[in-house]
Amino acid sequence: MGYFWQGLPPYLIPWSRKVLPAGSTAVETGTFQGDTSLLLADAFGACTTIERSASLAAAARVRFAGDPRVTILEGSSRTTLTKALPPPEQGCFFWLDAHGMYDYDGEDDDENPLLAEISLILQVRGDSPNVIAVDDARGMGTQPDWPPLTEIFGLLADHRYVGAIVDDALVAAPKSADVDFYALYRASRQVQVPAVxxxxxxxxxxxxxxxxxxxxxxxxxxxxxx
Ligand SMILES: C[S@@+](CC[C@H](N)C(=O)[O-])C[C@H]1O[C@@H](n2cnc3c(N)ncnc32)[C@H](O)[C@@H]1O
CATH class of the missing domain: 1.20.5 (Single alpha-helices involved in coiled-coils or other helix-helix interfaces)
Known part of the structure; x- marks a missing residue:
């Protein structure tokens, strides 16, 4: 574990764009104020983002009213992610960041949908070109409601995915893609100044x-x- 980034580590985008085919898109779970949605729309040309809190989703709709690249889906990612998945032949960068209650005042038995999100992605499009990145890796197995790292890596391995932890993110891709995690690590070490x-x-x-x-x-x- 290295730096603690608030949001998406910036070096992850160029690395993922190299891994994914041209024309890939992005899906984010947990919109919050939409800062990463915008970053992903800039990087991939489009981003579908899912937010459970009605007020945060409404604010995001206002923010992106004039930006057709960003699609906001309101609801829990457990049930809504399926609507956000692109066609199997299209590459996709997933930013799984739907953890925390924030502005939501519904039932909290819906906390941390991470395993459900990863299972769905792997079941529906496990053989598609994917990069799956999860924020807040430091919480895995250490904070209440987070699954242990072994369970997450076990699920990935069952679907022939490999993963690594870089800074505070877990990053995974199909084993067949033979991705260069060492290049990702090296990129993460070249950002001391931007990190400050x-x-x-x-x-x-x-x-x-x-x-x-x-x-x-x-x-x-x-x-x-x-
Ligand atoms: C850490 S914030 C997301 C930050 C955002 N991705 C960014 O980089 O700026 C977590 C967000 O996930 C939302 N959230 C929590 N559980 C969720 C769920 N089950 N489905 C969708 N959104 C959820 C919260 O309301 C909150 O807005």
Whole structure:
């Protein structure tokens, strides 16, 4: 495990585009505010994204009202992913990121649909050109509601898929595609500077907080001395 990216690690897109045939598309589960949906539409020309929260889906519909490349499907990925799958001959990049309650106030027995998502993709289009990427790999087997890594890799292996963990993402592809995970790893190590920029708002926030707390401590100390 290396960097913690908030969202899709940027180097994953060029690597996946090399693995997938021309004309491939993208499917995302868990739209949230649509930032990655836009990134995927830019990279693949189209993105179908699934959001369970009615209010987040409505906000995404407003955001992408003028962008026909982004299709928003409202509902749980457990039941809706099947509608998002492209035809078997078309390549697809999957970004599975539908975890967390966010703005949803329905039943929470629907938490973490990851195994259902992967099973569906493999059953319906296991022999198609796919890259399956899952965010938040650090949660697998460590956080409540996450399946253990062994179960995820077992499911992938049953369908002749291979996978690897790079930074905070699990990335999988058909064994027959003979993908170069070492190239992906190397790409992930070449982004130290962008990685720092990525978390720059948090770093700046911490520095500001530190400056303010130092001032408070100094002023209290001065008062006590008087
Ligand atoms: C981590 S956020 C997604 C972030 C987004 N993919 C991005 O990169 O900006 C998780 C999203 O998944 C949604 N979600 C949670 N469970 C879901 C489910 N079963 N089906 C669809 N969306 C779900 C949440 O409402 C939330 O908006």
């Amino acid at each position: 920029f990525h978390i720059w708002p948090q770093v700046r926030g911490l520095v500001k907080a530190r400056v303010v707390s130092d001032r408070v401590v100094t002023s209290v100390r001065d008062r006590l001395r008087r």
